[in-house]
Amino acid sequence: MSTDISFAATCPDCADVDLAADQMWLVLADRPDLTHYAFVCPQCGRQVRHRANAATVAVLQCRVPVEALEVPAEALEVHAGAALTIDDLIDLMLALESDSEARPHDAVTTAGP
Numbered sequence: 001m002s003t004d005i006s007f008a009a010t011c012p013d014c015a016d017v018d019l020a021a022d023q024m025w026l027v028l029a030d031r032p033d034l035t036h037y038a039f040v041c042p043q044c045g046r047q048v049r050h051r052a053n054a055a056t057v058a059v060l061q062c063r064v065p066v067e068a069l070e071v072p073a074e075a076l077e078v079h080a081g082a083a084l085t086i087d088d089l090i091d092l093m094l095a096l097e098s099d100s101e102a103r104p105h106d107a108v109t110t111a112g113p
């Protein structure tokens, strides 16, 4: 890996910035659409990410630090419906308690001395 190479990149706040090879990194995800390169802008300190296509990966892969990213399947699940609220959780706890009261023989008991 060579560090005497510089790259021109774009920060949304500062426009074009020059970066040394060790100031940016490439994230190779197991899904190509999540592969990106990132850097901390030397002018404003913002962390910036840009999607990396195959040509960009080919240029950067041997020149900047590379991180492998395995995206867990749970992160890619599509969720439908409203998000759980604290009221939903309270209702669930009440339902579980009333269920265990209805079947006391299933309740966990501790034996006294």
Ligand SMILES: [Zn+2]
Binding pocket: 011, 012, 013, 014, 015, 041, 042, 043, 044, 045, 046
């Ligand atoms: Zn910036």
